[in-house]
Amino acid sequence: MVDPIKISSNASATRSVTTSTNSARAQTAAPAKAGAVAGAKTDAVALSATASxxxxxxxxxxxxxxxxxxSIKEKLAEGNYPVDVDKITDSLFQGYLELAG
Structure with missing residues (x-):
């Protein structure tokens, strides 16, 4: 089933994505973000004896x-791994039926 696309007669085909105000904000915000990342502190993780x-x-x-x-890795690398398309299809369909309920 295909849903029709409804386009009103007053809809514009193109739209300006950025305005001069938005682009000015983006230009001033970019250096601040770059500086913040460069000077950012690093986190440290310490594991307890039990966790390690x-x-x-x-x-x-x-x-x-x-x-x-x-063995499977070797067969895949050689191009000799057998693929049973019917078995894969049956398994996918069975999974779908379980989800569909």
Whole structure:
């Protein structure tokens, strides 16, 4: 379905975006912003000993199969990764149905 675009007869096709007052403000504001950024203070973050410790479940390694990820990366780089378009389409449609409810 296409909605028609309604344009009134008195509508102007072009419009001035800036005025002399606005451009003068923009010119005076630009140097102030640049100076503020150049002299800005930097923030510092300090982690407590508890926060800097690695969680137990990550000490054994990442929570995913790194060999499978590396295999997929290699196949993608070689151009040999199989793409099942029907499976992708079914999965997207199933997700849509779940959202549509």
């Amino acid at each position: 410790q690695m969680p137990e479940e990550l000490k054994a390694g990442p929570p995913f199969d790194t060999q499978a990820v590396n």
